[in-house]
Amino acid sequence: MLTFILRRLLITIPMLVAISFLVYLGLELTPGDAVSHMINPEVANSISPEQLAEMREALGLNKSFFERFSIWLFNVVQGNFGHSLSGGVAISTIVLDRLPATLELSIFALLFSTVIGCSLGVISALKRGSPTDSALTVIGMLGVSIPEFFFGLVAILIFALNLGWLPAGGRLLPGYDSFFDRLPHIILPGIVLSLMMTAGVMRYSRSAMLDSLSREFIRTARSKGLPEWRINLIHGFRVALTPVVVLIGFRLPTLIGGSVVIESVFQWPGVGSELIDAVRGSDYPLVMMIALLSVFAVLLASLIVDILTALIDPRVRLG
Amino acid sequence: MSKSSLDRKFDRIRALEEAGKLKPSSGSRALRKMMSNRLAMVGVIIFLIILLSAIFAPLLTAHDPMKVDLRSMLQTPSMDHIFGTDRTGRDVFARVLYGGRVSILVGLGSALIAAFIGVGIGCYTGYKGGLVDTIALRISEIFMSFPQIILVLLLVSITGQSLMNLIVIFVFSGWGGMYRLSRARMLSLREEEYVQALQSFGVSTFRICYKHVLPNALGPIMVNITLTTAMFILLEAGLSFLGLGVPLSIPTWGNILNVAQDLRVLQNNWWLWLPVGAVISLFVLSVNFIGDGLRDSTDPTMQG
Numbered sequence: 001m002l003t004f005i006l007r008r009l010l011i012t013i014p015m016l017v018a019i020s021f022l023v024y025l026g027l028e029l030t031p032g033d034a035v036s037h038m039i040n041p042e043v044a045n046s047i048s049p050e051q052l053a054e055m056r057e058a059l060g061l062n063k064s065f066f067e068r069f070s071i072w073l074f075n076v077v078q079g080n081f082g083h084s085l086s087g088g089v090a091i092s093t094i095v096l097d098r099l100p101a102t103l104e105l106s107i108f109a110l111l112f113s114t115v116i117g118c119s120l121g122v123i124s125a126l127k128r129g130s131p132t133d134s135a136l137t138v139i140g141m142l143g144v145s146i147p148e149f150f151f152g153l154v155a156i157l158i159f160a161l162n163l164g165w166l167p168a169g170g171r172l173l174p175g176y177d178s179f180f181d182r183l184p185h186i187i188l189p190g191i192v193l194s195l196m197m198t199a200g201v202m203r204y205s206r207s208a209m210l211d212s213l214s215r216e217f218i219r220t221a222r223s224k225g226l227p228e229w230r231i232n233l234i235h236g237f238r239v240a241l242t243p244v245v246v247l248i249g250f251r252l253p254t255l256i257g258g259s260v261v262i263e264s265v266f267q268w269p270g271v272g273s274e275l276i277d278a279v280r281g282s283d284y285p286l287v288m289m290i291a292l293l294s295v296f297a298v299l300l301a302s303l304i305v306d307i308l309t310a311l312i313d314p315r316v317r318l319g
Numbered sequence: 320m321s322k323s324s325l326d327r328k329f330d331r332i333r334a335l336e337e338a339g340k341l342k343p344s345s346g347s348r349a350l351r352k353m354m355s356n357r358l359a360m361v362g363v364i365i366f367l368i369i370l371l372s373a374i375f376a377p378l379l380t381a382h383d384p385m386k387v388d389l390r391s392m393l394q395t396p397s398m399d400h401i402f403g404t405d406r407t408g409r410d411v412f413a414r415v416l417y418g419g420r421v422s423i424l425v426g427l428g429s430a431l432i433a434a435f436i437g438v439g440i441g442c443y444t445g446y447k448g449g450l451v452d453t454i455a456l457r458i459s460e461i462f463m464s465f466p467q468i469i470l471v472l473l474l475v476s477i478t479g480q481s482l483m484n485l486i487v488i489f490v491f492s493g494w495g496g497m498y499r500l501s502r503a504r505m506l507s508l509r510e511e512e513y514v515q516a517l518q519s520f521g522v523s524t525f526r527i528c529y530k531h532v533l534p535n536a537l538g539p540i541m542v543n544i545t546l547t548t549a550m551f552i553l554l555e556a557g558l559s560f561l562g563l564g565v566p567l568s569i570p571t572w573g574n575i576l577n578v579a580q581d582l583r584v585l586q587n588n589w590w591l592w593l594p595v596g597a598v599i600s601l602f603v604l605s606v607n608f609i610g611d612g613l614r615d616s617t618d619p620t621m622q623g
Binding site: 015018022026029141142144145146148150153156157161162254256258260261264276282284287288290291294295298 | 457460461464465467468469473475477560561563576579585586596599603607608611
């Protein structure tokens with residue numbers, strides 16, 4: 001098991017370095033360097049080229065490309081991500097500030113889509129060929145076809161603007177921070193974000209369940225005279241669950257991607273809406289670092305999924 | 320002993336065959352299966368209606384999608400303006416039709432180019448194996464470890480917004496999936512006996528790859544092209560909705576929806592965003608139906 005994890009890490013780390021290199025290359029290619037961002041445009045004319053060269057020297061900007069890259073990488077590893085162009089706030093501060101909101105939303109969506117998606121998928125598989133099954137299949141298709149933000153707009157119109165049951169956006173009212181004050185804010189963005197994923201989980205768990213129900217051990221269980229619900233849930237569903245768990249792990253990029261748009265629609269103060277603002281404002285360092293961190297999250301998730309599947313299924317770790 | 324119903328059915332078919340009344344089945348088996356799939360045919364019909372009305376937009380509407388008419392601002396739908404007019408008096412129906420041209424071009428065009436590049440590389444490196452294969456695989460892994468929309472946003476912020484840039488960016492973010500798929504198919508197909516036969520005849524690698532093996536991998540590739548098209552159309556709509564996709568001066572489905580970011584428009588001027596959203600959803604739904612139908616008709620393991 002340990003060798004498996006080590007081998008897996010040996011693949012992941014060079015990937016991370018290669019991606020950091022590309023991100024750094026992108027940073028270097030974007031217009032302007034650290035010095036040009038530090039100088040107030042109004043006094044730019046009064047600074048002599050010698051002074052500029054001196055400032056570049058002091059910041060180490062005239063070192064070779066690879067030297068600069070290794071210094072930058074060393075800083076990133078230590079958690080020093082550099083500074084945002086607007087306001088000069090440390091990027092790590094911005095991300096740490098925004099991350100809890102994004103995690104809150106993602107975890108809500110992950111839980112919601114897993115529970116609802118799995119249950120609907122299992123119902124669909126058990127009632128295969130019935131009107132319920134066809135209806136759920138079509139609903140699943142609709143779920144992956146309607147743009148998430150459009151669904152979000154309709155939800156805001158109905159539940160926030162017309163019925164007034166839930167707030168249209170934002171995360172917290174100032175001064176209220178108990179769980180029940182937060183809950184109404186997360187319901188709409190959370191459900192909308194999980195829509196697409198629910199549809200995916202449902203379609204996948206339906207076919208996993210059908211596959212599991214056609215196996216020999218189901219017949220064995222039935223011949224033992226077990227009640228039908230026990231056969232389906234305890235014997236059938238447990239085997240169907242493994243591929244579904246893997247799918248959920250690999251769906252993380254979709255979740256991160258989806259949250260970027262949904263956070264903007266609902267003005268949810270997370271990393272995603274920060275990223276959109278940064279792209280709008282051409283805040284290159286911030287865009288690059290958020291992208292790098294998202295890659296990090298994705299690679300970490302796939303590492304965890306791989307280790308989990310290896311734990312469950314010995315064929316994986318030996319293969 | 321009475322014959323089972325299945326036996327009787329076979330007897331009937333055999334009788335027909337002996338009488339010479341059974342028509343030889345025409346066309347490919349996959350095509351016939353596709354035609355008998357009801358949802359897939361519904362998909363094809365919706366797809367064609369939307370595609371043709373975008374192509375023949377000038378015949379369907381007399382209005383110019385760009386023409387500002389300040390005397391008819393924010394009109395509700397009427398006979399003259401089927402989907403009403405927007406804040407600067409432009410006809411929304413005309414904008415949806417002409418916008419469809421750009422949105423479909425971006426979605427379908429990027430998916431086809433991505434498929435061309437991804438399949439081109441995947442087929443060759445998958446067949447050859449060795450160092451080229453490892454290098455291509457590592458490069459695709461780097462692209463694919465970015466969540467797609469984040470890679471797209473990153474590239475948009477570097478290159479700036481334009482229609483051409485967006486297509487190139489979509490291709491960059493989408494070729495990896497096609498590459499992976501065609502490579503995986505190639506790895507199993509290259510072990511087939513007919514490939515060994517071709518090799519022993521001294522047929523060149525290029526000919527074996529693209530002329531003899533590739534046609535056998537086309538089924539899943541076509542399914543993937545449809546799914547990628549659907550994904551790109553949703554992505555373009557999302558990006559343009561946020562004002563980061565195609566420049567706002569060009570009408571696209573996403574750009575028309577852009578006004579709905581304003582909650583007042585959302586509540587009071589439903590005709591500005593509801594019909595477009597419905598058209599996008601219908602179009603993507605039809606593409607997904609076609610993709611599902613293609614998968615059922617080309618992949619014998621996906622029955623039921």
